[in-house]
Amino acid sequence: MPNLHDIQRRINSVNSTKQITRTMEMVSAAKIRKATERVAATTPYSDSMAEMLGHVAESAGGSENPLLQEHDEVKNVLAIAVVSDRGLAGGFNANVLRTVEKQIKKLSAEGVDTHVIACGKKAISYFSFRGIELDMVFKDLSADPTFDEAATIAQRAITGYTNGDYDKVVIVYNHAKNAAEQTLRTETILPIDASALAREEDFSKALEAGVAAEAEENVSTGDVDFEPSAEDVLDSLLPAYVKMMIYHALVDSACGEQGARRNAMKSATDNATEMVETLERYYNRVRQGAITTEINEIVGGAAALEE
Missing domain, CATH: 1.10.287.80 (ATP synthase, gamma subunit, helix hairpin domain)
Known part of the structure; x- marks a missing residue:
């Protein structure tokens, strides 16, 4: 006793x-405000980029851009795991890491090779301990991600997808639903489904206008002249869209990290x-x-x- x-x-x-x-x-409560403001500043640009991409793709009709083309077979998948550099955040990191590991095992059983890009020290140590080779690693940037980091990841994904090294690119991260709750998200980066983006934006606009009938049909956006052509504009817009998707995920995850740590x-x-x-x-x-x-x-x- x-x-x-x-x-x-x-x-x-x-x-x-x-x-x-x-x-x-x-400290985490103080950082949440700044992270939330950063997400709020990034989201409108990301949404506008998606809206523009959908409308340009619709105007261009068919496009031979490789970022829009699905590969005949999926033999190589690139998974981007976004977690934090520090722990003490509950299940914030474990949810992402276990999801990616389960996907690796599932795809491996189907004969598909999985390549991993680790964003955050926790991901680097987790996969290295399990003998999973990493294509790229990023650390000391989880709480304050930069656009250069997103651009580097996007360039690797675009180059690999164009050359046929990757047949699909996905990103797994925690979305900051609010200051107290985070939800796990798995989004497909490549190939880009531009037609789906156009339908989603048109549907959202019709709903906001309160017209149920128009919500089921594409909303006309009027005639737009493109210089030099809609196809050239689309080719320039697609890489920027990929970078923006990845950057938004990194910023969103940084905000969720602070909320999870505060909880x-x-x-x-x-x-x-x-x-x-x-x-x-x-x-x-x-x-x-x-x-x-x-x-x-x-x-x-x-x-x-x-x-």
């Missing part, structure tokens, strides 16, 4: 841990508070027991002297 000194030392230790987790919670640290702080309360009650019971024992010994000694 621990003595009073041991219990008090445990209480002090838990209180010290509580101070750390509380501080980390406050994890809040839970740790609450658990520490509960543990301290439990230890203090236990400390008081042990202390009271020790006092009762001493009183009994004094009374018993006094009674023995009287006899």
